[in-house]
Amino acid sequence: MAEIIANEGGGKQKGKKRSKRHSTHIDMTPMVDLACLLLTFFMLTTAFSKAKVMEIVLPERTPKDQKQDAPEVDKDRALNIILVAGDKVLWYNGLADPRKPPLPTLNETDFSDEGIRKVVLHRNKDLFIQIEQMNKDLVEGKIKLPRDSVESRRLKMKTRDTKGPVILIKAADDVKYHNIVDIIDEMAICNVARYALVDINDLEKKMVAEYMAGKASGAASLK
Amino acid sequence: MGKIKIHAKPPKIDMTPMVDLFFLLLIFFILTATFRPQEAVMVDTPSSISNTTTPEKHIITLMVSKDNMIFFNVDNGIDSSEHLRGKILQAVGKQYQLKFTPAEIKKFEIMNSFALPIDKLKGWINEKDIKLRDAMHTGIPVDSTDNQLLMWIRFARQYYPDFEVAIKGDRDADYKKVKRVIDILQDNNVNKFNLTTNLESVEISMENL
Numbered sequence: 001m002a003e004i005i006a007n008e009g010g011g012k013q014k015g016k017k018r019s020k021r022h023s024t025h026i027d028m029t030p031m032v033d034l035a036c037l038l039l040t041f042f043m044l045t046t047a048f049s050k051a052k053v054m055e056i057v058l059p060e061r062t063p064k065d066q067k068q069d070a071p072e073v074d075k076d077r078a079l080n081i082i083l084v085a086g087d088k089v090l091w092y093n094g095l096a097d098p099r100k101p102p103l104p105t106l107n108e109t110d111f112s113d114e115g116i117r118k119v120v121l122h123r124n125k126d127l128f129i130q131i132e133q134m135n136k137d138l139v140e141g142k143i144k145l146p147r148d149s150v151e152s153r154r155l156k157m158k159t160r161d162t163k164g165p166v167i168l169i170k171a172a173d174d175v176k177y178h179n180i181v182d183i184i185d186e187m188a189i190c191n192v193a194r195y196a197l198v199d200i201n202d203l204e205k206k207m208v209a210e211y212m213a214g215k216a217s218g219a220a221s222l223k
Numbered sequence: 224m225g226k227i228k229i230h231a232k233p234p235k236i237d238m239t240p241m242v243d244l245f246f247l248l249l250i251f252f253i254l255t256a257t258f259r260p261q262e263a264v265m266v267d268t269p270s271s272i273s274n275t276t277t278p279e280k281h282i283i284t285l286m287v288s289k290d291n292m293i294f295f296n297v298d299n300g301i302d303s304s305e306h307l308r309g310k311i312l313q314a315v316g317k318q319y320q321l322k323f324t325p326a327e328i329k330k331f332e333i334m335n336s337f338a339l340p341i342d343k344l345k346g347w348i349n350e351k352d353i354k355l356r357d358a359m360h361t362g363i364p365v366d367s368t369d370n371q372l373l374m375w376i377r378f379a380r381q382y383y384p385d386f387e388v389a390i391k392g393d394r395d396a397d398y399k400k401v402k403r404v405i406d407i408l409q410d411n412n413v414n415k416f417n418l419t420t421n422l423e424s425v426e427i428s429m430e431n432l
Contacts, residue, residue: 028242035245042252053389053417054273061409121427132427177287177401178269178394181418185271189425 056184058197079123079165081116082106082200082208083183085174089116090211096203103203106211111182120190123165131157131191158193167195170204263336263357264288266393270423277417278387283379284419285372285408286336287392291400292362295375296336297386307382308332314378315341315371323348338362341371365403372404376411391419 075094082090089111092104109115121128131154137143138150145153169183180197187195266286286294297308309328316323319341323331327348338360339347350356363372380386388408392401408416 028238032238032242032245035242035249039245039249039252042249042256046252046256051268051277051419052271052273052422053275053277054271054420055275055415055417057415058405058409060412060414117427171398171402173399175398176394177392177396177398180398180401181269181271181392181420184418185273185420188272189427 054181054184054188073166073168077164077166078168079120080168080170080204081183082204083169083171083175083179084208084212085172085176087111087176087179089183090208091116091119096207103207106207108211108215111179111186116183117186117190120165120167120186120192124190124192127157127161127164127193128191154191158191161193164193167192168198169195170198170200172200172205172208262286263294263338263360264292266391267395268391268419268421269394271418271420272423272425273420274422275417277389277419281383281385282387282389283376284336284389284391285404286338287390287396287401287404288338289393289395291397292338292360293365293372293400293404294336294338294360295363295372297379305383306332307379310382311375311379312344314381315374318374318378321345340364340369341374365407370407373407373410376408376413380411380413387417388413388415389417389419 073095078093078095080092080096084090087110089109090106091109092106094104096103107119109119134143134153134157138145167187169180169187171180184195184197264286266288280298282298284294284296284298286296288294297311309332312323312328312331321341321344323345327345330348334348337344337347340361340363343359343361347356347359350359363375364370365372376388390401390404405416408414
């Protein structure tokens with residue numbers, strides 16, 4: 001393989017004694033092997049060492065002495081998602097108001113593709129198609145945009161959206177961290193314009209407890 | 224001696240330029256590689272479609288392990304020349320009437336994330352056995368009576384106000400604990416965080432809608 005050939009062309013002076021008759025060969029094969037190996041190692045490790053992050057920005061806290069009313073959410077646009085233990089998701093439309101019975105019914109689903117994603121996509125269909133169409137057009141070259149303004153265009157589409165759902169994400173006490181990340185990710189997948197992480201209120205806690213109790217008794221009666 | 228033997232030699236390819244190139248690339252990759260020191264705990268992060276990369280330096284990493292311990296780390300990578308870690312340690316130590324020797328501060332600067340109450344930190348820095356050292360972690364106290372995480376974040380931001388915050392939670396960590404971390408960050412007026420995740424891809428076909 002790779003080698004250095006030194007001391008060549010020594011055959012002219014006949015009869016003269018030379019200490020080195022044969023050319024010195026340095027076998028470089030092991031060195032090249034090692035260099036190759038290290039090179040591969042460093043190439044692979046540098047490519048994979050970067051971790052990905054999901055950025056979230058929360059609204060600034062209002063000072064304790066200042067009272068601020070929670071923003072009004074349109075009843076028709078509200079979609080409440082309550083995360084409960086065991087990777088389960090409960091959701092209901094509209095707002096739960098104890099002064100205006102009946103209370104909305106809870107629906108149970110999960111984190112699979114056919115689960116909560118379907119519910120959210122169904123509500124957010126128009127905006128989702130709009131944004132996906134733009135992405136498709138960008139890829140196919142139908143519309144031309146500088147790369148750095150794609151995100152702002154997408155954001156503009158989201159802020160202009162007036163029909164999509166306002167999703168309120170609530171988590172019960174014993175939820176695992178990946179549930180929260182999954183649901184926020186689901187919002188990103190479905191291009192949801194408006195969502196918020198909200199603390200679960202007592203009424204909803206009661207609703208969840210009743211739902212669970214109803215399910216348990218239903219299962220018992222089946223037996 | 225004088226006889227010239229003619230060998231049927233296989234054609235030789237000069238490998239020297241290739242080897243040169245190999246070494247050049249090797250040196251390039253060695254120099255650009257940034258080594259992340261071994262983490263104190265294994266954290267299995269959840270996955271998301273987000274494709275943003277972690278900021279390189281000036282980053283506070285808060286890890287929440289599987290058993291709900293909170294780890295704190297101020298990046299000790301590129302910015303170690305600014306000796307921020309040492310300054311932060313001294314400042315927090317002063318808050319709790321603890322003094323660290325220059326040797327301890329120097330050692331702390333090259334160490335990794337920790338999850339110890341401040342009074343145990345001295346022992347951790349001076350522990351030589353890595354296995355024993357890793358077994359010492361009990362989590363940084365975050366109770367309202369003894370909120371040391373708040374102090375760490377406060378003093379870190381005092382020395383460098385533009386620290387980015389990354390929360391690296393384990394999939395199976397309790398959300399309650401992560402929420403507590405987020406609350407403490409918000410107490411410090413940090414409202415923007417990066418949640419460390421693995422990249423996954425999701426395909427939705429338009430036809431199904």
